[in-house]
Amino acid sequence: QSALTQPPSASGSLGQSVTISCTGTSSDVGGYNHVSWYEQHPGKAPKLMIYEVNKRPSGVPDRFSGSKSGNTASLTVSGLQAEDEADYYCSSYAGNNIWVFGGGTKLTVL
């Protein structure tokens, strides 16, 4: 039950794009299309942003997109806005009724 690997930090300027990676193994990210992404602002509960690799829940701006290649999933935020500054976590099903999260990435909007 090892955590998925995310970069501790990422940054981008207002209006630009940034991509956050999430690396796992063939037993989790690479083995299932059950990767999701969460946004968490300080002191708040996480919010679902992407599910099943690349699907957006209702209400999430289309500036947020997800993808996967092999054992690595990615979250791209386009047209960065100030309110996008937050922590972002990936998650994946790992089989055998086990779930894993990434360590989180702090996104700074410059």
Added chain:
Amino acid sequence: EVQLVESGGGLVQPGGSLRLSCAASGFTFSGYWMYWVRQAPGKGLVWVSHISSDGSRPSYADSVKGRFTISRDNAKNTLYVQMNILRAEDTAVYYCVRQTSWAFDIWGQGTMVTVSS
């Protein structure tokens, strides 16, 4: 409004016990698998446990197996976790979470558990 509200957190000594509750409203509770996810201060999210919609299939992370017991009462729209033999490393905010489409779509506000002497 779809809502999850946790309660039961607090300060407990190492080796002690605590039961968390999560009251669900605004959706058909009995139709969803439910989860507990925790977050230690300044740290990331960690899956703790989950239970099937009918309560027959619980699962646990290795770190809590044998110490935590998840359960639910669909008649009361409530999720529980009984936490025994608590350790300092169990100190965290505990979130009650609903799962749908292989993701966690509804989160409670969290309840803080502090294990300390």
